[in-house]
Amino acid sequence: MTDLTTLANSCSLVELGARQRAQALLDTGTFRELLDPFQRVMSPWLARQGVVPQADDGVVIAKGLLNGLPVVIAAIEGAFQGGSLGEVGGAKMAGALELAAEDNRNGVPTRAVLLLETGGVRLQEANLGLAAIADIHAAIVDLQQYQPVVGVVAGSVGCFGGMSIAAGLCSYLVVTREARLGLNGPQVIEQEAGLEEYDSRDRPFIWSLTGGEQRFASGLADRYVADDVVQIQQHISELLQQGLPARRRSQQAALFLHRLAQLDTEPQIEPATVRDLYRGERS
Amino acid sequence: MSSYSLRGLHWFQALSAGAKMLEGLPPSLRVADAELGGKAARFIAVVADPHNRFPRARNGEVGLLEGWGLASAVDELIAADQDKPCKRAVIAIVDVPSQAYGRREEALGIHQALAGAADSYARARLAGHAVIGLLVGKAMSGAFLAHGYQANRLIALRDPGVMVHAMGKASAARVTLRSVEELETLAASVPPMAYDIDSYASLGLLWETLSVEQIERPTANDVARVTECLGLAVADVAGGIRDLSSRLGATNREASSKVRQLLRAQW
Numbered sequence: 001m002t003d004l005t006t007l008a009n010s011c012s013l014v015e016l017g018a019r020q021r022a023q024a025l026l027d028t029g030t031f032r033e034l035l036d037p038f039q040r041v042m043s044p045w046l047a048r049q050g051v052v053p054q055a056d057d058g059v060v061i062a063k064g065l066l067n068g069l070p071v072v073i074a075a076i077e078g079a080f081q082g083g084s085l086g087e088v089g090g091a092k093m094a095g096a097l098e099l100a101a102e103d104n105r106n107g108v109p110t111r112a113v114l115l116l117e118t119g120g121v122r123l124q125e126a127n128l129g130l131a132a133i134a135d136i137h138a139a140i141v142d143l144q145q146y147q148p149v150v151g152v153v154a155g156s157v158g159c160f161g162g163m164s165i166a167a168g169l170c171s172y173l174v175v176t177r178e179a180r181l182g183l184n185g186p187q188v189i190e191q192e193a194g195l196e197e198y199d200s201r202d203r204p205f206i207w208s209l210t211g212g213e214q215r216f217a218s219g220l221a222d223r224y225v226a227d228d229v230v231q232i233q234q235h236i237s238e239l240l241q242q243g244l245p246a247r248r249r250s251q252q253a254a255l256f257l258h259r260l261a262q263l264d265t266e267p268q269i270e271p272a273t274v275r276d277l278y279r280g281e282r283s
Numbered sequence: 284m285s286s287y288s289l290r291g292l293h294w295f296q297a298l299s300a301g302a303k304m305l306e307g308l309p310p311s312l313r314v315a316d317a318e319l320g321g322k323a324a325r326f327i328a329v330v331a332d333p334h335n336r337f338p339r340a341r342n343g344e345v346g347l348l349e350g351w352g353l354a355s356a357v358d359e360l361i362a363a364d365q366d367k368p369c370k371r372a373v374i375a376i377v378d379v380p381s382q383a384y385g386r387r388e389e390a391l392g393i394h395q396a397l398a399g400a401a402d403s404y405a406r407a408r409l410a411g412h413a414v415i416g417l418l419v420g421k422a423m424s425g426a427f428l429a430h431g432y433q434a435n436r437l438i439a440l441r442d443p444g445v446m447v448h449a450m451g452k453a454s455a456a457r458v459t460l461r462s463v464e465e466l467e468t469l470a471a472s473v474p475p476m477a478y479d480i481d482s483y484a485s486l487g488l489l490w491e492t493l494s495v496e497q498i499e500r501p502t503a504n505d506v507a508r509v510t511e512c513l514g515l516a517v518a519d520v521a522g523g524i525r526d527l528s529s530r531l532g533a534t535n536r537e538a539s540s541k542v543r544q545l546l547r548a549q550w
Contacts, residue, residue, distance in 0.1 A: 034549045041545065044538050049469055061546065087475070091542035098526070098543070099550050121424070121449040123459050128475040128536060130424065130449045131488050134432040137398075138527050141405035162428050162449075168398025183394040183425055184384050191454045192384040193339060209390045220392045249395060250402035253354035257309075260347055260391070265336045269387045277391075 011229045013154045014178050018060045018075035021115050021154075024229045025073065025236065026064035034061045035092060043086045045125045054080045059089035061096045063110075067237035071111045072096050078117030078157030085118060085163065086125035090132020097139035097149075104146035111147045111240050112140075114170065115154070119185060120161015133162035140169045144248065148172060150239050153179040153212065154227065160185045169250050172239040173221040174232065175212030181221070182210040208271045218278040220249070287331035287342040290420040290444070290499060291378030295328035297501045298374070298510065302326075305356060309348040311335055314356045316371070320514030324372040325360050327353065329379050329430055339385030345426040346383030350396030353430055357403035361410055372413040372517045375404070377431040378420030381451065397429040404433035413520035415513055418480075419498065422447045436490040436516040436529070439480050440509075442498045446478045447488075474535050487533025490516060 013021055023031045035041055037055035046053040058080035062073045074093045076083045085093070096112070103110040121129035140149050151170035153159045155178025159167050164183050167173055175181065184192075186200035199205060208214060216224035223235045259277050295313045302317035311332035316323050331343035340346030345353075357373065364370045383393060408414045416422075416431035418439040427447060431437070439445050449455070456463045470476040474485050484492055493512055495505040531540050 035542065035545055039545070041538070041542060045473060045475060049473065063550075087536070087538050088542055091539040092546065095543040095546040099546060119458075123450060123455050124469075124473075124476065126449040126455070126476050127447055127483055127486060127488075128539070130428070130432075130447070131486065131530065131536070132539065134428055135527055135530075137401045137428065138405050138408075138433060141402055142409060142526070145409070162425060164394035165398045165401055165425065165428055168392075168395040169402055181394065182389045183382060183397065184389060185458070187458060188450070188454045189384045189386075189389065191457055192381075192451070193386075197339075197384075197386050198389075209386070215392075218392070220395055248402075250354075250398040251358075253351045253358060253399050253403070256396065256399065257348070257351045257355060260351070263391075265338075265387065269390045271390065274390050274392075 012227050013229050013232050014156055014176065014227045017079060018077035018115065022060050022062040022073040022075045025113070025233050026062065026066055027068065030064035032063050034063065034096070041088055043088050043125065045086065049124050051124060057086060057088040057092070058083065059092045061092050066113065066233070066240065069111060069240050070109060071113050071240070072100050073113045073115065075115035076118045081122055083118035083157045084120065084122030085129045085132055086122040087128040087132060090129055090136065094132055094135035094139050097136065097143055101139060101143040101146065104143070109147055112143055112149045113236055114149065114151045114166070116151055116159040116163055116167055117154070117157035118159055118161070118163045119157065120163050130162060133166065136166050137169055140166060144171055144244060148240060148242070148244050150174065150236050152232065152236065153181055154232065155179045171245055171248050172223070174223045174225055174235050175215055175221040176225055176227045177212050178227060179212035180207065180210045181212070181215050214271050218274045220278070288378050288380065288420050291328040291343065291376050292330040293500055294376050294417070294419045295326055295330070297506045298376070299326040305359070308356055309352040311340070311349050312352045312356060319372060319374070319510065319517065322372070324374055324517070326374045326376060327356055328376040329353070337383065337385070337387055339388060340383040342380060343378065344381050344383040345379050345397065345429050346388055347391055347393055347396045350393065350400045350429050354399035354403040357407050360412070361403070361407050364412070370410060370412040372415060373407055374513060375414065375416045375431045375434060377416055377418045377422045377427065379423060379426035379430055380421050381423045382425035397425055400429035401433055408433060408435055409525050411525065413517040415516045417509070417513065418445050418447070420444055423451070424449050435520045437488060438491045438493065438512055438516060439484070439489050440498055441480060441492050441494045443479070444498065445480045447483045448478050485533065485535045487536050488530050490529070
């Protein structure tokens with residue numbers, strides 16, 4: 001029987017915008033936004049291309065407490081330009097992570113939570129987006145000398161491009177059923193490799209390969225959670241409490257090379273093959 | 284004429300001058316320790332392997348094996364030099380047309396493989412290794428993020444075939460709902476959208492650009508010039524800051540500095 005009380009009280013994270021997500025995850029009354037939209041630090045590149053800029057450039061930076069722990073949240077607004085990262089939004093995220101690492105060097109144990117709804121580089125700011133993403137990668141690695149970085153891909157945009165690499169650098173990754181995580185967007189793979197390799201319109205196919213459930217079942221994500229604010233917050237909190245993992249996923253080259261060596265790469269791949277290859281020893 | 288670029292391979296061979304290759308890595312990687320300015324340095328290139336087990340990574344693309352292979356080549360260096368006061372420099376020779384686009388790649392988590400490479404390069408930099416990216420050909424998107432973009436210093440050779448970008452033109456046009464012609468017109472007036480190395484240099488991300496005589500097959504003069512420049516870059520890094528802040532400051536990247544200043548003030 002469906003638990004109607006639970007259903008009535010649950011609150012979707014996916015349906016919230018970036019700012020509301022950050023607010024919802026932080027302890028009541030602790031949310032403080034940095035570089036908020038009223039300061040109007042906007043993309044210097046979009047208007048000249050006929051694209052209307054947004055006052056926060058699609059990235060929300062907020063400090064606060066998450067279950068009592070000091071965190072900075074960087075949340076990407078998937079509804080603005082597909083969550084793409086341009087110069088300003090990218091610098092907001094990189095700069096926040098850099099300051100969090102600096103906090104730690106000064107004895108303040110700031111952790112970071114990244115809410116990733118993004119197609120990756122904003123192509124209208126191409127090389128500045130790419131450079132900002134390299135800065136974000138650098139800062140995620142730097143901060144993890146001290147504290148964990150938790151990535152959350154809730155959906156519905158998913159996490160792609162250079163930011164999927166950022167997700168791969170996190171200490172822990174939380175995904176929902178709505179999440180997708182992959183390097184290349186389906187359209188681009190179809191464009192580069194052809195319809196037979198990747199049909200970007202076949203949604204069940206895409207979810208079966210890159211969806212949150214599959215990523216979790218293949219060990220490429222740490223938590224698979226319902227789209228519910230309270231549950232997601234609980235999982236993030238637990239992961240932050242755990243502290244740094246002994247070895248994050250991006251430090252396991254030998255293990256992954258060993259697994260890939262076992263694979264017959266001749267036939268085209270099925271989702272179950274990935275699960276067996278990556279989780280075989282545990283299932 | 285091969286369908287893939289041989290620049291990376293040729294520059295690797297010229298700069299590492301017959302040094303013994305590191306073994307146990309995927310055939311698409313070239314890794315060797317050779318002398319640079321009287322000290323040992325590790326040279327790393329991703330090259331085309333027409334027999335790559337992964338069919339979508341046969342033209343020099345950075346795929347699953349390449350990402351994890353780069354990570355393990357750099358990890359080995361970090362571990363070997365862990366207790367040494369003088370850490371070997373890492374020279375990433377960059378000639379990468381793109382990341383690998385394919386079903387196998389997405390299914391097996393190519394994003395995670397590229398994260399492995401970026402993580403190792405970043406940790407090498409933080410551990411005090413001078414990491415230098417030498418751009419001799421294409422430095423595209425995810426491939427560049429995995430191989431080169433975590434460097435302390437970036438050096439590019441001046442040549443129309445040396446280009447940095449987030450996406451190939453046809454795909455970029457499709458994703459932004461423009462024609463390739465419209466994209467090219469915009470690229471001519473918006474520096475971060477351009478594909479040429481001079482526009483890229485105007486963003487302040489390069490430490491140095493160099494002209495050479497024969498970029499496809501470097502001459503002895505070319506090798507001497509580039510070796511000298513690499514040596515200067517390594518010396519420039521030595522004992523200095525280990526982050527990427529030296530890339531900030533250009534007029535065409537002003538907002539990146541301004542955002543950081545404002546964040547700091549409000550932190």
